[in-house]
Amino acid sequence: MNCVICGSPAVIYKNMCVSCAAESIRLKAPGKIEVSVCRKCGSIRTGKRWIRSDVERAMTDYILSLIKLNDESFELSLNGMEKANDILHLNLQASLNGITVKHFSLDIPIREKMESCTLCDRKSGSYYEAILQLRFEDNHNIEPYEGIIRELSSIRSEDPDDFISKIVRSEAGFDIYAGTRRLVEKMIKFLSDTYAGSRKVSKKLAGKDEGHDLYRYTYLFRIFNYKLGTIMSVDNRTCCLVRIGSGSMTVEQEDGYRENISIPELSRRGFKIIQSHPEIRRCQIVSRDNDIATVMDMDSFATFEIKDRSGSNEILISRWKDNDFVIG
Numbered sequence: 040m041n042c043v044i045c046g047s048p049a050v051i052y053k054n055m056c057v058s059c060a061a062e063s064i065r066l067k068a069p070g071k072i073e074v075s076v077c078r079k080c081g082s083i084r085t086g087k088r089w090i091r092s093d094v095e096r097a098m099t100d101y102i103l104s105l106i107k108l109n110d111e112s113f114e115l116s117l118n119g120m121e122k123a124n125d126i127l128h129l130n131l132q133a134s135l136n137g138i139t140v141k142h143f144s145l146d147i148p149i150r151e152k153m154e155s156c157t158l159c160d161r162k163s164g165s166y167y168e169a170i171l172q173l174r175f176e177d178n179h180n181i182e183p184y185e186g187i188i189r190e191l192s193s194i195r196s197e198d199p200d201d202f203i204s205k206i207v208r209s210e211a212g213f214d215i216y217a218g219t220r221r222l223v224e225k226m227i228k229f230l231s232d233t234y235a236g237s238r239k240v241s242k243k244l245a246g247k248d249e250g251h252d253l254y255r256y257t258y259l260f261r262i263f264n265y266k267l268g269t270i271m272s273v274d275n276r277t278c279c280l281v282r283i284g285s286g287s288m289t290v291e292q293e294d295g296y297r298e299n300i301s302i303p304e305l306s307r308r309g310f311k312i313i314q315s316h317p318e319i320r321r322c323q324i325v326s327r328d329n330d331i332a333t334v335m336d337m338d339s340f341a342t343f344e345i346k347d348r349s350g351s352n353e354i355l356i357s358r359w360k361d362n363d364f365v366i367g
């Protein structure tokens with residue numbers, strides 16, 4: 040069959056050759072394009088959604104959604120776009136079954152409306168989903184903890200919702216307000232892996248979003264300052280901190296069983312401080328009978344027996360209720 044218009048033998052569409060088919064294609068384009076751009080982060084809004092990543096791709100899709108061909112059997116694609124003086128220069132092409140039929144170049148006035156996107160609004164409005172309350176067992180000097188705040192602030196993710204909206208310092212410690220609960224959980228993970236501390240989570244109803252309850256979460260992390268003799272509970276068993284290593288500690292249970300526990304493990308095993316300012320007694324060894332030492336409290340001069348394998352002449356004892364723990 041030959042082209043019904045020019046008689047050429049190569050027919051590709053509706054009995055027409057490539058050039059005659061191309062002649063029949065028209066572009067339908069709007070008189071101008073309007074797009075909202077966030078003045079702070081450069082996100083664009085096409086329709087209702089703000090697009091933050093792959094903005095160029097989003098812009099291409101948006102433009103192609105505005106420009107149509109009179110015959111939708113042809114496929115329209117955007118080969119290039121350039122903006123100069125509020126005019127968008129577009130290079131487009133129409134193709135049929137992968138064969139390019141026609142090129143178009145088109146100039147459309149573009150108006151960029153400078154706005155602030157929802158995310159930047161949230162950040163500047165101190166939006167938060169969760170708070171990390173960082174507290175210190177011994178907080179008369181929180182200066183050294185500025186370093187911890189720096190480390191926490193450097194925890195990032197790919198997701199732009201994971202932002203810190205503000206950090207408030209108070210007498211008690213620091214409150215870090217974060218855009219997502221997920222970010223605070225990452226911070227808690229870092230803290231539990233690095234520091235011995237106790238944690239607590241609470242949530243509060245903050246409103247409703249499309250019928251769903253919206254909660255705000257408060258994570259409390261209390262960093263414990265190592266002090267020998269501290270009475271704590273690990274796995275709900277009372278024990279005493281008798282030795283401090285690097286990244287780990289040795290605790291002794293009431294039955295005398297000693298165990299070395301790493302810091303992350305300590306957090307996992309739900310450790311709690313029972314007495315952070317233990318009563319520490321300095322005692323002198325009076326005599327020894329195998330593991331049993333008779334000691335004298337150097338303040339009260341009281342003598343008593345205790346199990347001790349240290350072999351030294353003087354020992355420190357942390358007393359809790361009826362139990363004595365030998366430190367060291």
Ligand SMILES: [Zn+2]
Nearest residue numbers: 042045056059
């Ligand atoms: Zn023809």
Ligand SMILES: [Zn+2]
Nearest residue numbers: 077080156159
């Ligand atoms: Zn923005």
